[in-house]
Amino acid sequence: MAEKSTSGILKIVLLIYAVVCLIYGLGYLIVPDSLVELSGGAPVFHGWLRWSGGVIIALGIGGILTYLNPKGQGIFVTTIAIGTLLAGLAMLWTWVNIEEGSNVWFTASPTIILLVLSGLLWWGRQEAKNILYPE
DSSP: OOHHHHHHHHHHHHHHHHHHHHHHHHHHHHHHHHHHHHHHHHOOOTHHHHHHHHHHHHHHHHHHHHHHOTTTHHHHHHHHHHHHHHHHHHHHHHHOOTTTTTHHHHHHHHHHHHHHHHHHHHHHHHHHHHHOOOO
């Protein structure tokens, strides 16, 4: 019973993480040219963005698998917490130094999502440490 109470926050955050990854991943895998257009930034060959879509989808699937069985998955949760923090900081840098003509909302939205997700993942990781890192 203690396992459920300490992993509740983590499980909710993992589901949110998985949904965000699957949405962004599918976008970059299937319609990267539309995302580049929406951003308002300089055109880039969208084929280069497709590979990142696959990686993001895989991380989302990893989030679902960890949600289903979090026991011993501390390394994965730590990795995605670091990943969301670094990506959020990179997006923050982009937001602060926004390219003229770019859509601010297209940079601000993922920045906020990533930084909030990172904080929630670190919190959930701490709360479920006994499950993620069993002795």
